[in-house]
Amino acid sequence: MDIRDLTIFVAVAEELNITKAAKRLDYAQSNVTSRIQILETELGTTLFYRHQRGVTLTPSGELLLEYARKILHLCNEVKTSLQDHSKPKGPLRIGSMETTAAVRLPEILHEFRKNCPDVDLFLQTGPTEELIQSVLSYKLDGAFVAGPVNHPDIFQAGIVDEELVLVSNSWKSMREYLYKIRKSTLLVFREGCTYRSRLEQWLRAEGLIPEKTIEFDTLEAMLGCVTAGVGIALLPLSVIERSDLRGFISYHPISERYSRVTTIFIRRADTVMTPALTRFLWITKSLFSVQFGSTPTNHEGKAR
Known part of the structure; x- marks a missing residue:
């Protein structure tokens, strides 16, 4: 098998469209189609089902995708390991929960860019479950997620403890607080978010079932809707x-069983620690330990 053919195969498998894969790789569409056919002939199996909307992986294609990602990752590790380690360079792909990206990462990224200007940094945000899968499939070198993560292929390190609080645009009393929860719309990130799971668990335990749910992809949109009284x-x-809207938002603690969560950094246990990732983690741990300690509270009121 040719490494180039595996690269093309992975691109088609991820895009599920030959035209999009060709554009992503800057190849002619006919070249991509030809290389996939050559790979299928060499392996003696069909890798994709073709249809009008694009392509879909066959069971053989699903199996090859798992191996192809490992092979390509190992090839990149070989190149990195043989390079001069005196100065971090090359790509670094980091994932993060939306809230961590908004509050914790800006200073880390600022320091990292100052220390490692030759590293090409890529940041992907998303819910914890999605980020874990991206790390396991070698799409990300590491990610900030809500822990703990129980998986034999994952190495994890605790970064900071967080306290989760229920947030609204206004609450004046406990009676109004309970009433609003029953009548409110839940504003949540998409499925796979640990914070969403914790909220749903707490509500079920308390017998509080809100009427509606709205999903968000960004923290900014969610906070804007909280401030507007949407939910x-x-x-x-x-x-x-740390929000600019803190003067317009009220918060209330929930049961400690559901409110305590640790943000952890995960990576595959079988990956080589590149100079770029090593420096990123060193900066992260330094900044979190000095400036990013958790600040738990046990009161309700206007966020200050």
């Missing part, structure tokens, strides 16, 4: 304390 959300207290 309620469960977010880290650190997000509220």
Whole structure:
């Protein structure tokens, strides 16, 4: 098998469209089609089902995708390991939960860019479950997620403890608080978000079932809707304390069983620690330990 053919195969498998894969690789579409056919002939199996909307992986294609990602990752590791390690360079792909990206990462990224200007940094945000799968499939070198993560192929390190609080645009009393929850719309990130899971678990335990749910992809949109009175959300207290909207948002603690969560950094246990990733983690741990300690509270009121 040719490494180039595996690269083309992975691109088609991820895009599920030959035209999009060709554009991503800057290849002619006919070249991509030809290389896939050559790979199928060499392996003696069909890798894709073809249809009008694009392509879909066959069972053989699913199996090859798993191996192809490992092979390509190992090839990149070989190149990295043989390079001069005196100065970090090359790509670094980091994932993060939306809230961590908004509150915790800006200073880390600022320091990293100053220290490692030759590293090409890529950041992907998303819910914890999605980020874990991206790390396991070698799409990301590491990610900030809500822990713990129980997987034999994952190495994890605790970064910071967070307190989750229920957030609304206004609450004046406990009676109004409980009433609003029952009548409110839940504002949540998409499925796979640990904060969403914690909120739903707490609501079920308390017998509080809101009427509607709205999903968001960005923290900014969610906070804007909280401020406008669209609904309620469960977010880290650190997000509220650092938000420009903190004077317009109220928060209330929930049961400690559901409110405590640790942000961890994960990576595959079988990957080589590149100079870029090593430096990124060193900067992360330095900044979190000095400036990013958790600030738990046990009161309700206007966020300050």
